[in-house]
Structure formats: C-alpha cells, structure tokens
Amino acid sequence: MQTLADASNTTTVTKTVSGVVNGGLHICQGSPSPLLTLNNYTGSIIRWEYAEAIPYVWRPIAHTGVTYQPGVLATSTSYRAVVKNGNCSEEFAIETRIDVDVNPPAPNLVSYTRPTCAIPTGSVVLDGLSGSGNLLQFDGTTVTNHAYSGNTITISGLALGKYKFAIDNNCTITYSDEIIIQANTWNGTNWSYGNGEPTLDDLVDFQEDYGFIKDINACSCTISNDAAVTIQHGKTLHVVKGIHVNYGTLTFADGASLLQESTDNNLNTGFISYKRRSLPIRQSDYVYWSTPVKDMKLIDVSPLTEYDKYYTHNGTEWVQVPRANTMIPGKGYIIRGPETYSRTDRFPFAAVFKGVPNNGDFTCEASGTDNFYLVGNPYPSALSADDFINGNSILEGTLYFWTHNTLAYLGGAYKYTRDDYASYNLSGGVGVGTVAPSGIGSPDPDNNSTEPKGYIAAGQAFLPEQLNLEL
Known part of the structure; x- marks a missing residue:
C-alpha cells in the first residue's frame, strides 16, 4: 500500500505482492513431503493450489496458512499460494515443485x-x-x-x-x-555348463568327488570344497594352464598323466598325489626314480629302505645321498628295495609323490666329455624319448633303462650286471632277455623283457649312455 499526498488531499493505493513459495525438492517415493513456506508477499493468503502434470491444471487447497505440509505424494507435484490484498485482484505466488523419485526396480x-x-x-x-x-x-x-x-x-x-x-x-x-x-563345475553328478564333458576352453572346478574312468580336458583345473578327485589309470588330465588344489585332493593313479601345455613352472598351486608302481622287486633290487613334483624327499619315496641305499651318479661314479635330501627335478636317483622285502621273492612296490607338480624347462647338471649322469623325467606325464634325444644334441643318442632282472643276492655279496639295461634310440627299443632267478633253469615270469617303446614314464630315471658300472 502506498500513500500520495498534496496540500489539501490524500490518496491511498493498494497493491498485492504474490511472493515466492520455497521448500520444494526431490524426495523418494513413499517419503514425507517437505514443509512449504510462502515468503515475500503482501496481502492475505486466500488458498493454496497444486498441479501435477504439465500443462498445469491447478486445483484448490483449502488452506490459508503461510506454511503448508503436503502428505505423502505418489507423483511429482507443484504448489503455489494465492494472495489477495483488499479489493485488488488475486495474485499467484511463484510455485515450487516437489519431485517424487520412484524407487527403481532391480535391473x-x-x-x-x-x-x-x-x-x-x-x-x-x-x-x-x-x-x-x-x-x-x-x-x-x-x-x-x-x-x-x-x-x-x-x-x-x-x-x-x-x-x-x-x-x-x-x-x-x-x-x-x-x-x-562360475567355472564349469562338477557337482557330483553333472557339469554346470550342461553340454557334455569340459573342453580345453573351460575353467574347470571340481566341488565334489570324481573318479570316473575318463580323460578330462580343461583350460585350468581347481579342486575345492574338500572334493576328492582321482584321474584313473591310463587316463589324462589335460590342462592348457595350471592346476590349483585349493581345498581337497587330486590323485593320479599309477599310469595316469597330467599333461600341461603351459611352460610356466610357477603356475600350479597346491599338492597332488602322484602314484607310481614299479614291477615287483626284491629287497636287493634298485629302482631308478625321478620326482614329478616339487620338494619331494628321497625318504618319502621308500621310507623302509636302509638309510645308506639312496644313490645318484655324478658322471664318474655312484654317490650315496642322504635320504633326507630333497629330490632335484630332472635328476635321477636309485633306491634299493625296503628292508622288509624278501631277498629272493619279488613283491609289488608303490611310491606316492606328493607336492606341487613340476612344469616348464629343466637344465640338468653339466657333465664333462664322455661322462654320464643319471637323469630322469621331471614331469607328471610320459616324456617322448625321441623328443628328448632330438632336443639334446650333446647326447650320443641311446638311452638306457634298468630292469633289475638278475638276482643280485646269491648268498654272499650283492652283485649287479650291466646286462640288465634295456635301451632305446631313434631306431627303436631293445629289451633284456628273461633269465632264471639263479641264471639257470626256467625263465622268471616276473622279469621285464619288454623293449622300451619310445616313452619315458613319469617318475622314471635313466642313463643317456651305457655305463660299465657295478655296485
């Protein structure tokens, strides 16, 4: 309201100021609405109004207070107050809007x-x-x-x-x-991918026991959930990358293989149990061993062997090795039969190699010209003899494998013969003839007369050249 005056008359002018409604904001669906307030107005509030969608259609609210508290809104809504001063026309306050943000559903x-x-x-x-x-x-x-x-x-x-x-x-x-x-997971009955056996493109996870007589292909193989997995005799676990025994057991029966495409010797994690069974032996027989796993001790190959009957060869002579020593991958060792075995009758012998499986390239100890070392297959799978010969140009080309056919104990000192070595070169294998236990009479059916077939078994030690040696 304004007053104008001269010397004799006074005129009053009345004006309505609509003001501004404040307080609008974003709220979540179902939340209380904010308190709205009309500010900076002149006149009387005669009602409030609200509108939802654009274009606005304003609807009245029978409320004349300076503040207004809407209820819980289901949709975004704008609010304004209507102000009138005296006989002046109604004026509409600048509105505010409460935006209701819906609670989004899950994607x-x-x-x-x-x-x-x-x-x-x-x-x-x-x-x-x-x-x-x-x-x-x-x-x-x-x-x-x-x-x-x-x-x-x-x-x-x-x-x-x-x-x-x-x-x-x-x-x-x-x-x-x-x-x-998830990986292609074995649940005890089925594979999770549901399309048959795993492939070399699958990450494989055994979460339950497995012992079928089947080959298994995998990109990588994990053992978890305390699963007991056995790769059976004659079967292969073929992995492109590594194996990871996190929680459970992975056992390779005698004659089973772990075929690894990667050459990374630090890729595998966790221990496997790799079983190897020799032909029947006597107490006096030596078996030529090499470890397919890391950190395997000699004593763990044959705990009941006499403490001083563990040997390797240094290129010149046989060297006794403390049985507490850890076997070096790629190096060969000979271990005599258990003291509990008979000196004349043969019995089966089995060793279990426990550790992280070996992988990658191995360099054996250097040898002088015309010297020979006892070496071995460091892998948990058969090694191609042809590839070994062709890949090592320093070899003369013939590999020798001990058969322990001849009875070493003859009632006196033990005596071993070099004639018990079978051989293999790129032309093929030559076996050892069967002889009687005493050298006369009928051949011993337990003797090994099979010629080498061109594959060096896991855990097998051998000589790259014939050695004229006796123990």
Whole structure:
C-alpha cells in the first residue's frame, strides 16, 4: 500500500505482492513431503493450489496458512499460494515443485558370458535402466559403482563369484537376483555348463568327488570344497594352464598323466598325489626314480629302505645321498628295495609323490666329455624319448633303462650286471632277455623283457649312455 499526498488531499493505493513459495525438492517415493513456506508477499493468503502434470491444471487447497505440509505424494507435484490484498485482484505466488523419485526396480539380466581360456572373467548385460545414473555391483563384500547412460549396460571383467546389481538414485536400493559367474563345475553328478564333458576352453572346478574312468580336458583345473578327485589309470588330465588344489585332493593313479601345455613352472598351486608302481622287486633290487613334483624327499619315496641305499651318479661314479635330501627335478636317483622285502621273492612296490607338480624347462647338471649322469623325467606325464634325444644334441643318442632282472643276492655279496639295461634310440627299443632267478633253469615270469617303446614314464630315471658300472 502506498500513500500520495498534496496540500489539501490524500490518496491511498493498494497493491498485492504474490511472493515466492520455497521448500520444494526431490524426495523418494513413499517419503514425507517437505514443509512449504510462502515468503515475500503482501496481502492475505486466500488458498493454496497444486498441479501435477504439465500443462498445469491447478486445483484448490483449502488452506490459508503461510506454511503448508503436503502428505505423502505418489507423483511429482507443484504448489503455489494465492494472495489477495483488499479489493485488488488475486495474485499467484511463484510455485515450487516437489519431485517424487520412484524407487527403481532391480535391473534385468539380458545375457551373460562365461569365462574362457582367453578371457578368464565373465561379463553381463543388464537392462531396465533409464536416463543416466549409477549402477551398484555387490559381490558380497565390496560395492562397485558403474556410471550408465541409456537403457542397458555391459559389465565386463567379472572374476568368478556371485554378484547382485541395483540402480542407485539415492532412494531405496533393490538388488537383482544373484548372478553367478562360475567355472564349469562338477557337482557330483553333472557339469554346470550342461553340454557334455569340459573342453580345453573351460575353467574347470571340481566341488565334489570324481573318479570316473575318463580323460578330462580343461583350460585350468581347481579342486575345492574338500572334493576328492582321482584321474584313473591310463587316463589324462589335460590342462592348457595350471592346476590349483585349493581345498581337497587330486590323485593320479599309477599310469595316469597330467599333461600341461603351459611352460610356466610357477603356475600350479597346491599338492597332488602322484602314484607310481614299479614291477615287483626284491629287497636287493634298485629302482631308478625321478620326482614329478616339487620338494619331494628321497625318504618319502621308500621310507623302509636302509638309510645308506639312496644313490645318484655324478658322471664318474655312484654317490650315496642322504635320504633326507630333497629330490632335484630332472635328476635321477636309485633306491634299493625296503628292508622288509624278501631277498629272493619279488613283491609289488608303490611310491606316492606328493607336492606341487613340476612344469616348464629343466637344465640338468653339466657333465664333462664322455661322462654320464643319471637323469630322469621331471614331469607328471610320459616324456617322448625321441623328443628328448632330438632336443639334446650333446647326447650320443641311446638311452638306457634298468630292469633289475638278475638276482643280485646269491648268498654272499650283492652283485649287479650291466646286462640288465634295456635301451632305446631313434631306431627303436631293445629289451633284456628273461633269465632264471639263479641264471639257470626256467625263465622268471616276473622279469621285464619288454623293449622300451619310445616313452619315458613319469617318475622314471635313466642313463643317456651305457655305463660299465657295478655296485
């Protein structure tokens, strides 16, 4: 209201000032609305009004207070006050808006990609998004944020595990159902991928016991959940990368193999049990051994052998080795039969090598010209004799394998003969003839007269050249 005056008359002018409604903001669906306040107005508040969608259609609210508290809103709504001063016309305050942000539903899984040998992580495609915002990824421990724009998002690089996803708009968080990125997992009955046996492109995880008479192919192999897995005689576990015995056991029966394509000797983790069975032996017989695993002690190959009957060869002579020594991969050792064995009758003998399986390239000890060392297959699978000969140009080309056919104990000193070596070169193998236990009479059926076939067995030691040696 304004007053104008001259010397004789006074005129009063009345004006309405509509003011501004303050207090509007973003709220989450289901949350209480904020308190609204009309400020900077002149006149009387005759009512409040509200409108929802644009174009606005204003509807009256029978309220005349300076402040107004809306109830819980289901949709975004604008508010204004209507002000009138005296006989002046109504004026509308500048409105404010309460934006109701819906609680977003969980995103939808459109597809996912399994880990492979080339890409050992998985990925997912999610939809049900809108506009732009932030997507939450929860792995049971850590929440990771992903910015998105549009209706879909692809999230890559997911390690094996369980994940949930949610849209974050600062309101209620609703996570999706659990999405599992997993290896091809054995559950005791079936493989999780459901398409037959695993392939060399699959990450494989044994979570239950397995002992079928089958070959197994895998990119990598994990043993978990206390599973007991056995690769049976004559069968092969073929892996492109490593094996990981995290929690459980992995046993290779005699004659089973672990075939590894990678040459990384630090790739494998956890212990395996690798069983090797020699032909029947006597107490006096020596078996030529080499370890297919790391950190194997000589005594653990044959604990009941006399303490001083563990040897290797230094290129010139046989050298006794303390049985507490750790076997060196690629080096050969000879170990006499257990003291509990008969000196005349043969009995089966089995060794179990326990440790991380060997892999990669090995360099044996250097030898002078015309000297010879006892070497061995360092791998948990057969080694091609032809590849070994062709890959080592310093060899003269013939490999010798001990058969312990001849009875060493003849009632006096033990005596061994070099005639008990079978041989192999690029032309083929030559076996050892069967002889009677005493050298006369009928041949001993337990003798090994089979010629070498061109493969050096796991755990087998041998001589790259014939040695005229006697113990």
